[in-house]
C-alpha cells in the first residue's frame with residue numbers, strides 16, 4: 296500500500312511537471328516562426344529581467360530565469376527546436392535521455408556568454424563592470440509629439456559566439472605553463488653586483504591572461520570578442536524631453552572579463568527638414584519646441600493684419616488642423632503673439648501630476664506682417680487719394696504730438712566749468 300502511494304506521488308509529480316512547463320515560445324514571448332535574432336533578443340531581455348541578482352529571494356523569478364535559459368537553448372538549436380515543435384517538452388526529455396546532453400546546463404553560464412563576467416550583475420557586487428557606452432539618437436519633433444516605436448543600430452564589441460568567448464576553436468584553453476595561470480611572473484633584476492631586486496611583471500607568453508590557446512578561434516582570431524552591429528528598439532514616448540537619457544542595461548561593449556556596462560541613449564531632435572511624404576510636410580514639422588510649448592510664426596499681409604477677415608489652417612504634427620482666424624475689423628499688430636491653449640507638446644507621463652492622464656502645453660503663434668513693396672499704379676493712386684483725404688481731415692504730425700522741436704537745440708558751452 297505504501298509503495299503504491301509512493302508511486303502515485305511520483306506520478307503526480309511528473310504530471311505536475313508536464314503541466315507546469317510553460318510553452319517555450321510563450322515563455323519567451325515569441326511566435327512559432329521566430330527568427331534566431333528574435334530568440335536571442337527575447338533571451339537578452341528576459342534573462343536580465345528574471346536574473347536572481349535582481350530579484351533577491353524571489354523563487355518564482357529564479358525559476359523563470361532557469362526556464363528562460365532552457366527555452367533559449369532548445370529553440371536556438373535547429374535540431375532541438377524541430378524536436379520541440381513536433382513533440383513538445385516530452386520530446387526534449389527523450390532527446391536528453393538519448394545521451395546527447397545539451398551543451399550547457401548552467402543558466403548562469405549561458406548568461407555570461409551574453410553579458411560577460413561570471414553570469415552575475417556588476418551592480419554593487421564584486422564583479423568587474425565594463426564601461427558604459429553613450430550614443431546620440433536623433434528623431435524628428437513629430438516623433439516626440441506622437442510617440443513612436445523605432446529602432447537604432449550601434450556597433451559594439453560582442454562576445455564571439457563561434458567560440459562562446461573562449462577564443463579557442465576546439466574549446467580547449469590551457470593554463471599557461473610559464474606563469475602557472477597567475478598571469479604574472481616574478482623577475483629578478485640585478486641592481487648592482489650581488490644586489491638583486493624582485494619585481495612582478497605581466498607574463499609575456501599569455502599576455503597576462505594566465506591561459507593559452509593552441510588553436511585560436513577562426514572568427515575572432517583568439518581575441519574572444521568581435522565587433523558587430525546590434526539593433527535596439529527605441530520607444531520614443533509622447534512628450535519626452537529633448538536630451539532625455541534612456542538606459543539599456545548591460546548593452547554596452549561585452550567581454551568575457553567583465554559584465555557589460557550600460558548603453559545610454561541621448562535622445563535629441565533632428566533639424567527640421569521638408570520630407571517627401573505628406574506627413575513630413577506639415578506646418579508642424581517646423582514648429583519649434585521649448586519644453587512643453589511650441590512656437591510658430593505666421594505671416595499676414597497688410598490687408599489681413601489691418602482689416603481682418605482671414606482664416607489659416609495650420610496642420611499640426613499629427614495632421615490635425617489648428618484654425619486661426621480674425622473677423623473683419625479685427626486688427627493684428629506686427630509681432631503680436633497669440634497663445635493657443637493645449638496645442639503645444641503633450642506632457643510626458645513622468646511629468647504629469649498624479650491622476651492626470653494627459654495634458655498639453657501651448658502653441659505660441661507670432662504674427663509677422665509683410666507690407667507689399669510693389670503696387671499697380673492705379674491702385675497706388677487710389678490708396679494715395681484715400682490717405683490724403685483722411686490725413687487732411689484729422690491727420691496728426693507725430694513730431695508735434697511728441698513735442699519735438701523743429702530745429703536743432705543749442706547746447707551750453709563748457710566755459711562754465
Ligand SMILES: [Zn+2]
Nearest residue numbers: 455458512515
Ligand atoms: Zn571566437
Ligand SMILES: [Zn+2]
Nearest residue numbers: 471474498501
Ligand atoms: Zn602566462
